[in-house]
Amino acid sequence: MGTDRIIIIGSGIAGAATAYFLTRKGLRDIVILEKDKIAGAQSTGRNAAILRTMIPEPVINRLARESADFYHNPPADFSDGPLVDPVGVYLAARAEYKPTLNQWCDANPEARLERVSAKPIYDKIPILAPGLEAAAYAADDGVLDVHAILQGFIRGATREGTQLRLNCEFKGLKVGNGRVQGVDTSDGTMEASKVVVANGAWTSIASLFNEYALPFTPYRRHLLVTEPLSEVNPRWPVIWIVGEEFYFRPESGGLLMSGCDTVKVTPEQGEIVEQTQLERIADKASFWLPSLSEAKVARAWSGMRTFAPDDMFTIGNDPRIQGLIWVAGLGGHGITCAPVVGSIAADCVVHGKSDHPAASGMAPERLLR
Ligand SMILES: Cc1cc2nc3c(=O)[nH]c(=O)nc-3n(C[C@H](O)[C@H](O)[C@H](O)COP(=O)(O)OP(=O)(O)OC[C@H]3O[C@@H](n4cnc5c(N)ncnc54)[C@H](O)[C@@H]3O)c2cc1C
Numbered sequence: 324m325g326t327d328r329i330i331i332i333g334s335g336i337a338g339a340a341t342a343y344f345l346t347r348k349g350l351r352d353i354v355i356l357e358k359d360k361i362a363g364a365q366s367t368g369r370n371a372a373i374l375r376t377m378i379p380e381p382v383i384n385r386l387a388r389e390s391a392d393f394y395h396n397p398p399a400d401f402s403d404g405p406l407v408d409p410v411g412v413y414l415a416a417r418a419e420y421k422p423t424l425n426q427w428c429d430a431n432p433e434a435r436l437e438r439v440s441a442k443p444i445y446d447k448i449p450i451l452a453p454g455l456e457a458a459a460y461a462a463d464d465g466v467l468d469v470h471a472i473l474q475g476f477i478r479g480a481t482r483e484g485t486q487l488r489l490n491c492e493f494k495g496l497k498v499g500n501g502r503v504q505g506v507d508t509s510d511g512t513m514e515a516s517k518v519v520v521a522n523g524a525w526t527s528i529a530s531l532f533n534e535y536a537l538p539f540t541p542y543r544r545h546l547l548v549t550e551p552l553s554e555v556n557p558r559w560p561v562i563w564i565v566g567e568e569f570y571f572r573p574e575s576g577g578l579l580m581s582g583c584d585t586v587k588v589t590p591e592q593g594e595i596v597e598q599t600q601l602e603r604i605a606d607k608a609s610f611w612l613p614s615l616s617e618a619k620v621a622r623a624w625s626g627m628r629t630f631a632p633d634d635m636f637t638i639g640n641d642p643r644i645q646g647l648i649w650v651a652g653l654g655g656h657g658i659t660c661a662p663v664v665g666s667i668a669a670d671c672v673v674h675g676k677s678d679h680p681a682a683s684g685m686a687p688e689r690l691l692r
Pocket residue numbers: 332333334335336337338356357358359362363364365366367368369370371372373374375491492493494521522523524525544545546625626627628650651652653654655656657658659660
């Protein structure tokens with residue numbers, strides 16, 4: 324084997340963060356392959372950009388809190404401006420969902436949140452329909468500048484020699500002597516000693532990985548942004564209504580909203596916008612924000628959230644073959660958690676494992692049992 328090259332498949336937040344943290348460890352021969360003509364245009368460019376650390380699952384909650392520290396205090400040369408607008412995030416519930424909300428909070432005693440009544444929400448958003456009774460509030464959470472974050476990771480990596488190959492599609496692994504030897508791509512074969520799989524929803528395409536495939540599934544979700552609305556204060560917090568599958572936050576003078584649809588798709592179906600799903604969002608918005616029921620949609624889109632069967636992230640070395648590392652199944656929290664995801668993935672590439680306390684729960688071997 325004549326190469327120490329590391330190939331990363333995918334230039335979304337997972338691949339970009341991994342490349343960034345590999346270069347922080349001094350590695351230089353890194354190539355990111357991206358099938359599209361621009362970086363990060365799939366899930367990373369199609370999400371709600373919410374920094375939400377109040378995640379019920381304790382392992383992911385921990386990754387989110389540690390990643391939030393990075394976003395609030397990034398390295399000096401990472402970006403020109405702040406990465407988070409800390410407008411605050413409320414998880415709010417009607418009386419019947421108070422136990423669910425409490426369970427979420429109880430499962431994460433170290434989470435930085437306040438348990439409050441719904442009053443502060445109504446004080447801030449007087450047009451919200453009555454009915455909410457309890458909330459958990461994370462004052463430092465808010466809206467992420469996803470573009471700046473992705474560029475920060477990619478710029479930080481390419482400054483240290485990482486190559487970003489756009490319009491270059493990974494077609495299959497090259498394997499020999501029990502280890503990864505390289506990849507076949509639309510530009511020909513490339514040698515590598517390590518291959519990092521970070522291609523989002525396309526991790527579900529078993530034929531790309533043959534006997535090394537793992538069981539990932541993409542689910543499509545819609546978002547819309549209304550036209551600017553005089554009733555909306557751009558400093559409103561993010562409101563996530565537990566049990567109602569509805570969230571909204573200020574965006575571009577209007578509101579960004581989701582009805583939290585979760586429809587299993589293939590990657591080719593990931594960008595299809597279904598009118599029925601937009602109507603579902605509109606119905607929820609009319610209920611919770613009745614004075615905005617005539618608001619016009621400025622734009623609407625969909626994207627994919629990709630999950631392993633147990634909904635846990637999958638980060639780590641594939642036990643079946645040397646040199647294959649997965650950074651996949653980041654579901655609905657990939658942007659929030661990217662700094663710690665990338666750092667754990669880089670440890671796995673360099674040392675074969677990570678000592679982070681969350682790493683063992685995310686290792687790929689659990690998917691082989
Ligand atoms: C509607 C919606 C709302 C969301 N809201 C939030 C939120 O508010 N906060 C949050 O933290 N997360 C959110 N998420 C989740 C977040 O967007 C994802 O977890 C994250 O973007 C996943 O990043 P990724 O790098 O794994 O995948 P992607 O961003 O999809 O990157 C994978 C890349 O691999 C490339 N690729 C695929 N196949 C190949 C191939 N064969 N060869 C070369 N390149 C290939 C793709 O083109 C793509 O660029 C949301 C997701 C959706 C869909």
